[in-house]
Amino acid sequence: MNNLLEVKAVSKHFGTYKALNRVSITVPQGSIFGLLGPNGAGKTTLIRVINQITMPDEGQVFLGGEALKNRHITDIGYLPEERGLYKSMKVGEQALYLAQLKGLSKSEAKIRLRYWFERLEIGDWWNKKIQELSKGMAQKIQFVVTVLHQPKLLIFDEPFSGFDPINANLIKEEILRLRDEGATVIFSTHRMESVEELCDDIALINKSNKILEGKLLDVKRQFKSNTYEVGLKTNNRGLLQNHLAEKFEVTQANFKTLGDELKLNIKIPNGESPNMLLEYLVGLGEVSHFVELIPSVNDIFIQTIKNNT
Amino acid sequence: MNHLPLIIKREYLTKVKNKSFIVMTFLSPMIFIALIALVAYLSQLNNDKIHIISVLDESGLVSDGLKSSDKIKYEKLSNLSLEEAKALAKKTKSYGLLHIKTWDSFNDLSNKVNFYSEESPSFAIFSELENQIESKLTNLNLEEKAIDVDVIKDSKITIDIIQENFEGLQTSKTDGIAKLIFGGATGYLLFMFIIIYGNMIMRSVIEEKTSRIIEVIISSVKPVQLMLGKIIGTSLAGITQFVIWVILGGVLMTVVSLVLGINLFDSSTPQQELMTIASEGKGVDFYFESFKSILRSLPLINLVIAFILYFIGGYLLYSSLYAAIGAAVDNETDTQQFVMPILMPLILAVYVGIFTVIEDPHGTVSTVFSFIPFTSPVVMLMRIPFGVPLWEQLLGFLLLIATFMFTVWFAAKIYRVGILMYGKKPSxxxxxxxxxx
Structure with a gap:
């Protein structure tokens, strides 16, 4: 698969403070790429470098194989975390202005805006001023303005903040649809459940350094610990638990079931097959629950950041 | 990609369509004219009042030298003591009591003339009184010393020096005053323009920061382009406002003076007063003639070109700094500490312009200040009506442009970083x- 965006060893200093330290990321064409990291890690600086708002001290950025140039501005749509609109300007005028800044002609921008306004059912806002709209409404307009010029690369920084669940879902659907139509998306957020749901690839930045990058599934595989959640119906709990602890690493588990079975997390040694554990368990009682424990993005995030400090 | 025209258009239209801008544009000339009319009207009211001054002249020599005018009438009192005279003056509500005691010698006149009144007399009346008494006493003194007053009058000579430069161009006193006024007006206009519209640019930058749209915008355009677009768009809006003010002001002035029968053009403009002083009542023809000679003596083409160039140069220089301030702060209250250092050279320029150019338009101080870029627009514009060599004008302008490029670079740097900084007031x-x- 082609890579749409390649960031190569980019560094950026602000005075003595190092905001980015030789950070490289690779964003495959047509993917949704999650850019994660704690507050102040350098995500926004990296995004600004990609947008040519900030110039890097070192390193290079390639978009579609070419070193980033001025004209690439029209290939990128950016929804910043700190966003707003001119308060006293009318919605339509404002959207037209911003679309023209991204290189669309006025007539083309009008046609596309009509399409999007209808699609998101906001057609009757055209002549309203931003100050008359609620925050969520303004966010919708901002979303439209970001995607209107059909950029190859879309960068969303916390796109769901300010939306109610219905509209958040609407926007999520739109992002997925844009991806399916060929756009590549960089997605920066602290909401791990939406990363879990949307992202194909992730990168984790902490203290100006990239500390993790890869396909979401690969990363999960890398972090899995061969641990299984087990529910076991038995009459003699204590005995059974001691018995198991001799052979495996066992901890108490906590998951919801209907019965009153013994709940355990059991880690099997590397190289062993889960079948071995299952066969063993079957001999001890009735197995009601047997699931491999997959690390969540949340767990990976917290664990990696902790290990990194 | 060049978005400059687009940005200029938006800045211009939002400014011009803004309600408070529209109100200000149309209301301020009306308020201004109303104020002038009011002042003119009130001063005329005041002028019509006749002040009666009671005179108690114990010497009997001075009072016949006091000539009543349309403003002051003298009433002579006799055979009264000072206390009685005071009481009478108070009772008849006269403006005041002038008391002249007898004197032994003209060398000892201190404390001989007194003025008593309810409130302090106006300066105009007081100096009128002093003038009249002085000239009467001078005549008396001359008589006592047996000097013929008429001889002195006859031998008095007045002279008007004809000014002419080496190329044979005639000028006059009136021209000099007109040049001063012309230079002062252009310099002051620039000063006002910078302050009003510089602030407007600053506010518009702050607005973009507080509404958080800035990052959206600069992901599409270069910050320098945005800054220049703002400066140019706001200036165009400013010029629009100025032109409307001038036209509306002129029309209103004419209408008001016709309707109220008050000559606003005559009553309060300092030009006219100075002209009157200079011409000393030589008649209407003189006005016309002197106007023509002023036009002839002013280097008009030079003036217009220099005005445009220095005005634009000076305005851009300062407005880029205003834009940088707007970018550096979060809200208007934080701007004070940064605006002061910008205002200082500007105010200095106006004062240097007014005081040294009057003194000597080609002196060292005014020449030096007309080269320093932060003061040159104002000072040079004030100097040019007096004739400044072309090389000096060019040098001043080149320095101005060089500095302008530097400040734009500097402002763009601050702007680029500042617009993305939130939350703290920078040092x-x-x-x-x-x-x-």
């Missing part, structure tokens, strides 16, 4: 650091 030290980012 000067930090601003310097930003330039290195």
């Amino acid at each position: 000067y030290k930090e601003l310097i650091k930003w330039i290195k980012y």
